[in-house]
Amino acid sequence: MLIELKNVSFTYMPDTPLAQQAIKNVGFSVRTGEFVGLVGPTGSGKSTLIQHFNGLLEPLAGEVLIDGRRIGSEISALLVRQKIGVVFQFPENQLFEDTVFKDVAFGPCNLKCSDEEIEERVRSALKMVGLDYFEFKDRSPFTLSGGEMRRVAIAGVLAMNPSCLVLDEPTSGLDSIGKREILTHLERLNKEHGLTIILISHDMNEIARMVDRVVVLNEGKIEFDGSPKEVFLKRDDLLKMGLDVPEYASLLIKLNERGFDVPLDLFELNEVKDSIVCALERRSR
Amino acid sequence: MRAFSKLTIGQYYPVKSLLHEADPRLKIVLLFFILTTLFVVNNFLGFIFISFFLLMTILAAKIPFSWILRGLRPIIFIVLFTLIIHFFFTAGKPIATFGPLVVTEEGFKNGTLLSVRFILLIIVTSLLTFTTSPIELTDGIESLLTPLKKIKVPAHELAMMMTIALRFIPSLLLETDRIMKAQVSRGADFESGNLFKRARNLISLLIPLFIGIFKRADELALAMESRCYRGGEGRTRLRVLTMRHGDWLIGMVTLLFLIMAIFAGRL
Numbered sequence: 001m002l003i004e005l006k007n008v009s010f011t012y013m014p015d016t017p018l019a020q021q022a023i024k025n026v027g028f029s030v031r032t033g034e035f036v037g038l039v040g041p042t043g044s045g046k047s048t049l050i051q052h053f054n055g056l057l058e059p060l061a062g063e064v065l066i067d068g069r070r071i072g073s074e075i076s077a078l079l080v081r082q083k084i085g086v087v088f089q090f091p092e093n094q095l096f097e098d099t100v101f102k103d104v105a106f107g108p109c110n111l112k113c114s115d116e117e118i119e120e121r122v123r124s125a126l127k128m129v130g131l132d133y134f135e136f137k138d139r140s141p142f143t144l145s146g147g148e149m150r151r152v153a154i155a156g157v158l159a160m161n162p163s164c165l166v167l168d169e170p171t172s173g174l175d176s177i178g179k180r181e182i183l184t185h186l187e188r189l190n191k192e193h194g195l196t197i198i199l200i201s202h203d204m205n206e207i208a209r210m211v212d213r214v215v216v217l218n219e220g221k222i223e224f225d226g227s228p229k230e231v232f233l234k235r236d237d238l239l240k241m242g243l244d245v246p247e248y249a250s251l252l253i254k255l256n257e258r259g260f261d262v263p264l265d266l267f268e269l270n271e272v273k274d275s276i277v278c279a280l281e282r283r284s285r
Numbered sequence: 286m287r288a289f290s291k292l293t294i295g296q297y298y299p300v301k302s303l304l305h306e307a308d309p310r311l312k313i314v315l316l317f318f319i320l321t322t323l324f325v326v327n328n329f330l331g332f333i334f335i336s337f338f339l340l341m342t343i344l345a346a347k348i349p350f351s352w353i354l355r356g357l358r359p360i361i362f363i364v365l366f367t368l369i370i371h372f373f374f375t376a377g378k379p380i381a382t383f384g385p386l387v388v389t390e391e392g393f394k395n396g397t398l399l400s401v402r403f404i405l406l407i408i409v410t411s412l413l414t415f416t417t418s419p420i421e422l423t424d425g426i427e428s429l430l431t432p433l434k435k436i437k438v439p440a441h442e443l444a445m446m447m448t449i450a451l452r453f454i455p456s457l458l459l460e461t462d463r464i465m466k467a468q469v470s471r472g473a474d475f476e477s478g479n480l481f482k483r484a485r486n487l488i489s490l491l492i493p494l495f496i497g498i499f500k501r502a503d504e505l506a507l508a509m510e511s512r513c514y515r516g517g518e519g520r521t522r523l524r525v526l527t528m529r530h531g532d533w534l535i536g537m538v539t540l541l542f543l544i545m546a547i548f549a550g551r552l
């Protein structure tokens with residue numbers, strides 16, 4: 001197990017009238033190579049949960065294991081942060097250097113890499129997010145477009161050479177081109193580089209299309225955990241929590257209720273179209 | 286990162302109580318009266334009166350004593366220092382000796398009185414901030430300063446500046462926390478390392494923070510202007526401060542106690 005949470009609970013501002021239990025007894029683990037989608041309504045504790053993955057928050061109860069070792073006692077915080085790269089919401093707000101190169105190099109510098117190694121890492125990190133090294137390395141991050149800034153910020157985390165990448169709503173506030181750019185690169189990182197990815201998103205279409213496994217968090221507890229097909233079949237429960245269901249899943253479930261024999265686990269336009277056409281042909285025969 | 290969760294700026298303690306609902310202007314004025322009394326009173330009897338009164342107030346305000354004690358934590362050192370200086374370095378009638386050091390009666394009395402006065406002073410002041418939200422506080426201050434507009438004191442502008450500053454403190458702390466976490470995730474270390482390394486890490490926090498602050502200030506100015514804000518002239522208010530019967534009663538009781546304390550305290 002790459003990441004393992006055992007009965008983790010967390011409360012903000014404990015022992016005050018403002019105390020708020022954000023995570024309640026969560027048990028959850030992630031295997032190497034998985035692509036996990038973490039969804040949940042606003043305030044359900046997603047951002048709080050991911051801060052436990054790299055030791056930014058310590059659980060009030062329970063424990064967090066990385067590669068089977070306890071954060072803090074059995075594995076150092078710095079090593080955890082190298083292994084589990086966390087990209088926060090609006091990561092472009094963390095950029096501070098005057099060139100893209102220096103900003104992406106911040107992580108490797110902190111890990112005390114040699115100069116050649118740093119250059120190599122920056123080069124490959126920028127490539128992973130689809131930015132041309134020679135075109136971008138000397139530009140100021142503040143002159144880039146929103147989508148490019150965000151990709152530079154993600155590259156800054158990738159340059160740490162993590163084995164798992166955790167992203168908190170990486171596509172929020174971007175236009176559809178910016179979104180697609182980021183998502184295709186994430187997909188490639190998972191398929192081609194074998195990077196484990198945990199993706200937080202409010203866009204269910206995005207989640208359904210990309211991930212192998214969906215974890216639904218509600219009021220600090222894990223409500224569902226399974227393949228997109230299994231989870232999105234619980235359409236009514238999800239709607240009650242205030243979550244959407246992918247449009248295609250919605251359509252297929254409704255057709256199924258009306259007696260059309262269509263599979264429920266399709267999330268790509270072409271596949272959905274073909275299956276509906278098939279079902280209609282079968283019926284007219 | 287840990288430090289921020291323990292910092293309780295403004296220290297407002299959100300419960301419903303008689304004192305929480307009282308007019309902020311009343312509370313500010315009474316605070317001044319109590320502070321004055323604390324400096325007029327000069328013996329233990331007077332302080333006993335005031336302590337009893339404060340005890341009642343704390344109970345009425347539904348503030349747990351642990352919070353009051355927490356507010357006193359930063360001044361423990363100063364109080365101890367005051368006590369020691371006074372005990373051992375005041376000339377007068379000796380009452381006890383520790384080796385070469387002599388405690389005098391005057392030193393004992395002055396030191397204790399001064400410490401008690403200081404502790405009570407902090408308690409009263411924190412009672413105001415515990416029971417009054419920052420917004421109410423600035424509203425109260427603005428209202429009290431209004432008569433001074435005649436002598437060109439910019440009461441509204443001062444209050445607006447305070448409101449905005451108070452409004453931004455929690456956001457800034459949150460923003461600092463967020464950026465710090467993002468940089469720590471990239472291997473930054475804000476807690477150890479040599480001076481050069483720390484300075485470099487601090488830059489990674491300060492630059493994004495300042496960019497954020499300027500952006501926010503710009504947006505706020507734009508938002509205020511687009512909603513036709515043009516200073517305090519003729520502006521009506523959402524929350525109109527009113528003195529209710531209960532408030533007058535609180536005021537009377539407090540004044541009564543203070544007068545008794547002053548009489549007792551000057552015997």
Ligand SMILES: Nc1ncnc2c1ncn2[C@@H]1O[C@H](COP(=O)(O)OP(=O)(O)OP(=O)(O)O)[C@@H](O)[C@H]1O
Nearest residue numbers: 012013020022040041042043044045046047048049
């Ligand atoms: N720094 C903080 N101090 C106090 N409470 C907090 C803090 N951060 C979050 N909370 C509270 O913890 C709960 C969980 O918040 P969290 O940010 O983890 O939710 P989320 O699932 O990420 O929501 P969103 O989808 O809006 O990002 C919320 O009720 C929130 O009010």
Ligand SMILES: [Mg+2]
Nearest residue numbers: 046047089168
């Ligand atoms: Mg969040």
